[in-house]
Amino acid sequence: MAGTTSETLKADLIRAIPNMRAFAISLCGNPDRADDLVQEALTKAWSKLDTFQEGTNLKAWLLTILRNFYYSEFRKRRREVADSEGEHAARLACHPAQHGHLDMAEMVKALEELSADQKEALLLVSAEGFSYEEAAEICDCAVGTIKSRVNRARKKLAEIMQVEDAHEFGPDHVSEAVLVPPAGMA
Amino acid sequence: MNEDKKSDGSARGRHASEVGEPKMESELHDRAARPRIDDQVVDAIGRQLKASYDKLLAEPVPDRFLELLNQLGEKGATGTGDRSDQEKK
Numbered sequence: 001m002a003g004t005t006s007e008t009l010k011a012d013l014i015r016a017i018p019n020m021r022a023f024a025i026s027l028c029g030n031p032d033r034a035d036d037l038v039q040e041a042l043t044k045a046w047s048k049l050d051t052f053q054e055g056t057n058l059k060a061w062l063l064t065i066l067r068n069f070y071y072s073e074f075r076k077r078r079r080e081v082a083d084s085e086g087e088h089a090a091r092l093a094c095h096p097a098q099h100g101h102l103d104m105a106e107m108v109k110a111l112e113e114l115s116a117d118q119k120e121a122l123l124l125v126s127a128e129g130f131s132y133e134e135a136a137e138i139c140d141c142a143v144g145t146i147k148s149r150v151n152r153a154r155k156k157l158a159e160i161m162q163v164e165d166a167h168e169f170g171p172d173h174v175s176e177a178v179l180v181p182p183a184g185m186a
Numbered sequence: 187m188n189e190d191k192k193s194d195g196s197a198r199g200r201h202a203s204e205v206g207e208p209k210m211e212s213e214l215h216d217r218a219a220r221p222r223i224d225d226q227v228v229d230a231i232g233r234q235l236k237a238s239y240d241k242l243l244a245e246p247v248p249d250r251f252l253e254l255l256n257q258l259g260e261k262g263a264t265g266t267g268d269r270s271d272q273e274k275k
Contacts, residue, residue, distance in 0.1 A: 010255055017251050022242035039254060046258045107238040126232050127239035158231045 009049060013042070016059045019128065020066055026123050027070055029108045037073070041066035060130065064138045067120065110160045114153050121149035122157070
């Protein structure tokens with residue numbers, strides 16, 4: 001009987017792995033470290049699977065474990081992280097054969113500008129699609145705190161991306177100017 | 187001064203009509219982009235984040251995780267992961 005339960009749970013765990021990986025990659029920016037993080041979190045989750053209340057959100061439960069592990073590990077290796085912070089996005093962009101990584105690289109670069117609090121709130125709500133209430137439970141804080149973190153994160157991200165867009169749009173402005181004939185020649 | 191302003195204004199008006207839409211659009215674009223982050227930009231960023239994230243979600247699960255779960259499953263009942271680890275050693 002325990003066998004069937006664990007088989008069902010195992011299938012559910014497997015289904016949640018992409019979410020754990022995506023969240024881990026977005027959080028720490030380093031795909032290799034992210035997969036180590038997922039491995040540790042999965043092992044931890046398995047060891048306390050009996051504390052999981054069936055019928056509740058397994059994905060939220062797993063991401064909570066992953067997040068808590070990330071922050072305890074993060075604190076331990078803070079110096080190492082600070083040293084390599086700028087390299088995360090570059091490494092992500094170079095990661096072979098992972099198109100998703102490549103596409104996310106730009107986003108991760110921008111996400112690194114956010115505070116850790118803002119980043120995780122934004123990822124949980126805007127990317128994972130959790131409700132504010134669920135995100136608040138995962139981050140162990142008030143719903144209002146999550147809301148304001150998400151808002152600030154969105155605005156900050158928009159600011160960052162807009163600065164980048166301004167560069168991207170540069171040539172367009174030039175071509176527009178070329179298309180516009182000087183007044184005297186019209 | 188007043189006259190200056192007037193002639194300036196009418197000159198600009200003439201420019202705009204001669205020049206047509208492109209200039210008007212670029213002026214609008216500049217105005218929208220500068221003063222503050224409008225909701226449209228914030229929404230667009232949200233969609234971009236979701237799209238990038240969804241691509242990450244679509245990546246296949248690496249074998250190492252399936253193997254890990256098989257290993258953990260072989261160790262038996264849940265909640266004894268740590269202990270059976272030590273027993274094996």
